[in-house]
Amino acid sequence: MRTDCYDVYSIYRVIETPQDFLPNGYPTRRQERDSAVSTGIGARVARKEDRRLLSGQARFVGDIKLPRQWEAAFVRSPIAHGRILKITKPVAFADRVFTVEDMDDVRPIRAESSLPTYNVSDQYVLAKDKVRFVGECIAICIAPTRAEAEDIAEQVQVEFDPLPPLVDAARARESDAPLVHEDWGNNLFLTTDFDSGLDEARANAAVVIEREYTTARQCMNPMEGKGTLAHWDEKAEQLVVHTSTQVPHLIRTGLSECLGLDQGSVRVIAPDVGGGFGYKCVLQPEEVSVSWVARKTGRPIRWTEDRREHLVAGANTRQHHYKITAYADDRGRILGLDAEVTVDIGAYSVWPFTACLEAAQAGGNLPGPYAFQHYRCKTYSVATNKPGLTPYRGVARPGVCFAMELTMDAIARAVGREPSEVRKDNLVQADQMPFTNVTKKFYDSGDYPESVVQAARSIGLEEFRARQAAARAQGKYLGIGFSTFTEQSAHGTKVFAAWGLPLVPGYEQAMVKITPSGSIEVRSGNHSFGQGLETTIAQVASEWLTVDIDRIKVTMGDTGLTPYSTGAYASRGMVMAGGAVSKAAEELAGRVKTHAAHLLQCSPEDIRLADGNAYAGEAHVSFADIARSWYLRPDLLPDDVNTAGLEVTEGYKPEIDTGVFTYATHAAIVEVDTGTGKVAIQDYVIFEDCGRRVNPLILEGQAYGGAAQGIGTALFEEVLYDANGQPLTSTLADYILPGPAELPHFRLDHAETLSPYTRHGIKGVGEGAAIAPSGAIVNAINDALRPFEVELNQIPATPERILSALLATDPAREAAE
Amino acid sequence: MKPAPFELSQPGTLDDARGLLAAGDADCRIIAGGQSLGPMLNLRLARPDRLVALSALPGLTECRETESHVEIGAAVTHARIEDGDCPEPIPGMLRHVAAGIAYRAVRNRGTIGGSLCHADPAADWVTAMTALGATLLISGEAGTRREVPMRDFMQGAYRTALKPGEILTTVRIPRYSAGARWGYYKICRKVGEFADAISAFVADPETRVCRVVFGSTGGAPLERPALARQLAETGAAAPLDEIKKDLLAAQSDLSPVKLQQMAIAHQRSVQEALSHD
DSSP states (O other): OOOOSSSTTOBOOOOOOOGGGSGGGOOOOOSOOOTTTOOSTTOOOOOTTHHHHHTTOOOOGGGOOOTTOEEEEEEEOSSSSEEEEEEEOOGGGGGGEEOTTTTTTOOOEEOOOOSTTOOOOEEOSSOOSEEOSTTOEEEEEEESSHHHHHHHHTTOEEEEEEOOOOOOHHHHTSTTSOOSSGGGSSSEEEEEEEEOOOHHHHHHOSEEEEEEEEOOOBOOOOSSOOEEEEEEETTTTEEEEEEOOSOHHHHHHHHHHHHTOOGGGEEEEOOSOOOOTTTTSSOOHHHHHHHHHHHHHTSOEEEEOOHHHHHHHTOOBOOEEEEEEEEEOTTOOEEEEEEEEEEEEESSOOTTTTTTHHHHHHHHHTTTTBOOOOEEEEEEEEEOSSOOOOOOTTTTHHHHHHHHHHHHHHHHHHHTOOHHHHHHHHBOOGGGOSEEOTTOOEEOSOOHHHHHHHHHHHHTHHHHHHHHHHHHHTTOEEEEEEEEEEEEESOOHHHHHHTTOSSOOOOEEEEEEEOTTSOEEEEESSOOSSSOHHHHHHHHHHHHHOOOGGGEEEEESBTTTSOOOOOSOTTOHHHHHHHHHHHHHHHHHHHHHHHHHHHHTSOGGGOEEETTEEEETTEEEEHHHHHHHHHTOGGGSOTTOOTTTTEEEEEEOOSOSSOEEEEEEEEEEEEEOTTTOOEEEEEEEEEEEOBSOSOHHHHHHHHHHHHHHHHIIIIIOOOOBOTTOOBSOOSTTTSOOOOGGGSOOEEEEEEOOOOTTSGGGBOOOTTGGGTSHHHHHHHHHHHHTGGGTOOOOBSSOOHHHHHHHHHHSOHHHHHHO | OOOOOOEEEOOSSHHHHHHHHHTOSSOEEEESSOTTHHHHHHTTSOOOSEEEEOTTOTTTTOEEEOSSEEEEETTOBHHHHHTTOSOOSSTTHHHHHHHTSSOHHHHHHOBHHHHHHHTOTTOHHHHHHHHTTOEEEEEOGGGOEEEEEHHHHEEETTEESOOTTOEEEEEEEEOOOTTOEEEEEEEESSTTSOEEEEEEEEEETTTTEEEEEEEOSSSSOEEOHHHHHHHHHHSSOOOHHHHHHHHHHHOTTOOHHHHHHHHHHHHHHHHHHHHTO
């Protein structure tokens, strides 16, 4: 039986870091703190937000009800590719249906990029002239209830002239393929070419491995789908948009640009958000349409995405194809890697992350944690008649990690060595840190081979081989697989600028203040949608101010109330918002000490903060006393008091823009049922190093949740299309997500190598665990199936694919086993 | 995903229900637990003018036991059967099958009669009841009653022998002797998902009854007498290639993967049953 995940397996281990490696004397407490007396950094405290989330008191977009509010439903394209000849509104409801003809003042969503060869797509928020994927919005219909709005939507008649659909990414590169955007003359959003030279690697290779790998198109499936409620606030003269987003400040910019409004006239509020994973980090056409209709009609309008809309129009992520040739020596050390990556972008480029991000990440991250110095990579980002590709937890890395890790095992098999050993030899070694890899990624710190050693020890590699042999003798097929990766997190200004994005993150801002009663308020323009940021940034403030997080109120996600932030993506929230809160809280702690010194008649250097009080020796004043003096009894303060008061807004970014790299090794033991093709995960180990662990409990949740999604990618999730581009997986009966019974009892171990470049040594961790599972699990499947000489190179590794591969082998050989 | 408008009728008696169905002025559908029809309504794939709700009708939610038979009301939920709130014609089989249907939330509302009448090829009861040799009691026009053997009831994917206006009221299952054995094995992508392959058998040496049935075939459950004979005679399942040959003879369009899964399901249904002994 499975037991509760939150139990004894997390082993706390610290890799010693020289004190002088850490700048500026940031707190570097090494031990887990006693949470009864402290809620600072490192405390294993329950999440502040869970009381409302778990008791049904959270407030999602779907919970908000405004006076006179109506609901919206969209008419969506039933075909993948075609010209729109005519749209006929139902006569009785002509004033409740809006098409692109009505929205002539709305600009299309257009994600520019400065990268060479980039083709830009214009996405009209309601289709204009052409439809380019099944599910594309054509008209928006409004009514008092969603059911009535759907009744109207099905009366809207659209006549099409169908065009040949382009469904296959390889076909998209052919010169006679149908054109998704005619004016381009081809179907290429972007091609990139990186070449450091492979002649030497080729000349010296003892082993050459050639493989092709395929990953499926997926839907992200946050529990709460997308939702938007817009209304015009006459008093504020503002369009107020409640929307389920990770990036409220970016959405304000996007809406302003599309609607032609000054940004001061738009307020975006992200209320409680039930999961994002990247799906909610881009401007969606529905957000623009709903906002426009609300302004046009003067009525609050809400649209709530349903699961079918999500599975059709949100089928927008992770579809890659790889051709890889690896050159290695006779010990399996990679000398060079030649790769061709095709990314199936779909019809449109998302804003603001563009159609470039995925290929840029794929090309840049394919070498992963490995040290080889010869690399060539061509990428093709192709347009097809599918929804526009959106970055999903890990962005391109779940794909590149899968390709790289399977290649690593293929090399190990070719040279007859244990894959974990070959992996260790190829990884960047601890004494090489910091290390700049072949694609100029700057790996800041860590001991990558040690993560393999620890994962192998934890999962019991040594005794496993004997167990595997014994099981085979009984007709049971066990396999073990490893997967190692780096997770670039909180990469900043220069990296995003180099990707040619229209919006580049800079300094993250946060505000921290003391209220008149001595409690703390923290405001951040970042957002918490399940990652626990509401708790962890409170812990950062608590670290400096020594106030319990129960007395720290965190406000996020409202452009009207929070300082600017580009939001939560790229595993940046903890590093960036945490760093900004740290900087502001540090400054505020200093001001508190100055006030306290005056009240206690001593010097600020003599003041020590503890338990929400300021001490000078035994004498102390509380934060409430200090706050009262500033807000209510300024007569107690000296004339030269700091006029900035007890409220601080600070901006922060790490000392390097290149990101800080979390890394991990995942290891899995699976049993493949060669009768049914089913895979059972018997054991699953994660050894992770994400720098300072702000809250170990939340980290475990991130790791388990990410790995669960990764197992979905590895074994279950796949959007299927027919030859006409019709999605065949439009309900959860067809698009299979893993459930509790399909997940193993994850075991998680940690190292804690602090980043030298961030406040508190924190590294980002949100995406990581979703990256590695496909590599670990499919390597384990291939290890299990070695007696059959069967190798899977496609995910999800479904029973159908495994059985097909087994049935295709020589039956005589199967019988001989 | 909201249904098109419909009227909901909740008759108090079987006669009233039949009256509503017979009125003939509207496209009328019966709804019991709504676990299959509900999603189809929401997707607007089913667009009836009127729904006649049966799950509260007296008589349809009762189970009875006689010396020779077990009778289960058509509106008895999977959850009640799973919980043992229903007599077993052969110890443990109904509870085992019920517990494997979808998820508990579905089992709480879904009914045995609804599942049989919906006739989804991948559903559990159509296969289990064929293996058990059940008879379906059907109430028709003006109170007439007829009985249809399960093997004649399902006529294809989502097609049954029910005529317009008829209501399935009771599932009657013969009782088996103490020496009887059963097996039920299904292969699904994940717990609670529709099956990719199902194989069931019921064997009673005393009455010399043995049935081997395959489900999730794309149509009505497939009964394979030759495999049943082999099982009865040898006490073991046939070898894999023989099972496959027999299945292909019945249905030539089975893919290699489907065939493999069906054959394995049969072997394992037998292995599991024998390992209980």
